[in-house]
Amino acid sequence: MTATAEQLAAFRADIGNVRCIDEEKLVQAKSRDYYWYSPILKEWLDHCSGQLLVRPRNEEEVKTVAGAAARHRIALTIRGGGTGNYGQCVPVEGGVILEITGLSAIREIAEGRVVCEAGARIGQVENAVAETGQMLSMFPSTKRIATMGGFVAGGSGGIGSLRHGMLRDGQNITYLRVVTVEEEPRVIELHGRDILKAQHAYGTNGIITAMDYALAPATDWIHSIALFDGYPTALEFAIQAQASGTDAYLITVVDRRFARFYRRLTEYFPVDRDAVFSMVAPDAMAGFRARVADLGGTVSLAGSHREVEAANLPPAWECGWNHTTLQALKLEPGAWSYLQVAYPRPFDPSLVARQQERYGEELYFHHEMARMDGEVQVFALPLVSWRGRERTYEIIKEMEETDGCTIFDPHAITIEDGGMKEIDAAQIEFKKEADPHGLMNPGKTRGWLPGMARA
Ligand SMILES: Cc1cc2nc3c(=O)[nH]c(=O)nc-3n(C[C@H](O)[C@H](O)[C@H](O)COP(=O)(O)OP(=O)(O)OC[C@H]3O[C@@H](n4cnc5c(N)ncnc54)[C@H](O)[C@@H]3O)c2cc1C
Numbered sequence: 355m356t357a358t359a360e361q362l363a364a365f366r367a368d369i370g371n372v373r374c375i376d377e378e379k380l381v382q383a384k385s386r387d388y389y390w391y392s393p394i395l396k397e398w399l400d401h402c403s404g405q406l407l408v409r410p411r412n413e414e415e416v417k418t419v420a421g422a423a424a425r426h427r428i429a430l431t432i433r434g435g436g437t438g439n440y441g442q443c444v445p446v447e448g449g450v451i452l453e454i455t456g457l458s459a460i461r462e463i464a465e466g467r468v469v470c471e472a473g474a475r476i477g478q479v480e481n482a483v484a485e486t487g488q489m490l491s492m493f494p495s496t497k498r499i500a501t502m503g504g505f506v507a508g509g510s511g512g513i514g515s516l517r518h519g520m521l522r523d524g525q526n527i528t529y530l531r532v533v534t535v536e537e538e539p540r541v542i543e544l545h546g547r548d549i550l551k552a553q554h555a556y557g558t559n560g561i562i563t564a565m566d567y568a569l570a571p572a573t574d575w576i577h578s579i580a581l582f583d584g585y586p587t588a589l590e591f592a593i594q595a596q597a598s599g600t601d602a603y604l605i606t607v608v609d610r611r612f613a614r615f616y617r618r619l620t621e622y623f624p625v626d627r628d629a630v631f632s633m634v635a636p637d638a639m640a641g642f643r644a645r646v647a648d649l650g651g652t653v654s655l656a657g658s659h660r661e662v663e664a665a666n667l668p669p670a671w672e673c674g675w676n677h678t679t680l681q682a683l684k685l686e687p688g689a690w691s692y693l694q695v696a697y698p699r700p701f702d703p704s705l706v707a708r709q710q711e712r713y714g715e716e717l718y719f720h721h722e723m724a725r726m727d728g729e730v731q732v733f734a735l736p737l738v739s740w741r742g743r744e745r746t747y748e749i750i751k752e753m754e755e756t757d758g759c760t761i762f763d764p765h766a767i768t769i770e771d772g773g774m775k776e777i778d779a780a781q782i783e784f785k786k787e788a789d790p791h792g793l794m795n796p797g798k799t800r801g802w803l804p805g806m807a808r809a
Pocket of ligand 1: 436439443500503506510512563
């Protein structure tokens with residue numbers, strides 16, 4: 355679908371004053387995300403690039419770009435901060451990259467909700483809502499660069515999911531404003547559960563320009579590290595802490611073999627102890643410490659965000675979820691990749707013990723306590739010693755077929771393979787409305803077939 359020079363020239367003539375860049379190096383840089391976590395995707399996507407970069411400043415300019423892309427039948431890929439892991443915003447068929455970060459206004463902050471534009475950086479929104487004594491219901495550890503729209507369209511959950519579930523759950527997102535990619539673009543407003551038509555659709559079915567996102571009362575969380583003599587005890591502690599309703603925002607269990615990657619924490623996370631990184635409410639700290647002691651553990655670090663930052667230590671959110679993989683890849687690039695595992699419910703820790711026994715030095719585990727559909731859900735994002743594609747898929751098969759886990763495959767680029775394996779019919783129906791020519795982020799959904807495109 356790569357656009358011809360004529361198509362691109364006609365597109366440029368059509369978008370008037372919208373900022374448009376064709377400088378090759380910059381366009382290439384804006385065609386990348388964190389897909390390189392996967393050696394499989396690295397090989398596949400390294401050569402992919404868009405052809406033009408546009409930077410609209412407001413929704414009117416977004417509509418101008420959408421209309422021109424539709425009229426000239428040019429592929430259109432939306433980019434927020436470009437921190438996705440699976441080539442989510444890599445244009446695999448060339449075309450135009452629309453960088454949404456020019457739409458960064460925060461329109462309204464009310465009790466429990468923020469209405470903001472999609473290109474606002476998550477950290478920027480977090481700072482603004484902090485002034486009203488509130489915080490985001492959840493965020494990814496990439497919040498300084500990542501945008502609200504990118505999180506909604508590409509993310510699934512993260513720090514805060516322990517309390518507030520996954521992004522798609524409950525009232526986390528209650529409104530999306532979406533621009534269609536048609537000759538005469540329209541705005542579609544999605545309310546309530548209808549937001550699922552465009553949430554986690556990888557920007558394949560409309561351009562999100564604004565949203566309503568959930569807030570919670572701000573808490574000055576205590577970033578803590580609890581150490582245990584043995585992974586099963588550390589895991590047991592985390593399960594108990596969650597089951598007993600410990601007032602926490604993050605609980606992540608990390609195998610002692612990660613200690614060598616956490617260089618700034620050498621003093622607090624030694625190589626002979628397994629760790630639980632948590633963000634705990636100040637009032638809950640006494641109970642937290644008592645529970646750690648009950649299981650024979652010790653608390654090696656406990657401080658507010660300001661305190662850990664002043665001590666040049668990483669916040670707890672940089673020690674869990676996918677930041678853990680980043681820590682390892684920074685020190686031993688090429689040696690590791692990772693998997694994303696959802697455990698069957700109810701969680702059975704003996705399954706983890708069997709997996710650790712089975713994989714030994716090949717997999718380093720860390721487990722994330724979360725909620726999904728209102729229930730306790732345990733995830734793991736194990737680091738996998740890189741032994742090639744075949745071995746990777748052998749492990750995936752074993753974990754799915756023998757262990758009953760669901761693997762969100764981080765070596766695949768489609769929504770379905772990276773997610774629940776099923777095509778979301780409602781998202782495809784919405785795509786027929788919001789992207790009738792099938793121009794948005796081509797190749798990223800298996801549900802869209804060429805015959806579906808409007809002529
Ligand atoms: C170290 C690390 C840790 C991470 N931790 C987490 C985590 O805890 N939880 C999590 O869910 N993810 C996580 N991620 C993945 C990613 O950082 C987040 O999902 C992030 O919120 C993506 O935002 P972004 O602005 O960078 O999106 P991008 O990467 O720019 O885009 C992501 C997808 O959304 C689409 N998109 C972007 N903006 C729009 C828009 N306005 N309208 C329509 N489509 C759009 C893009 O086309 C693309 O398909 C992590 C990644 C890394 C590298």
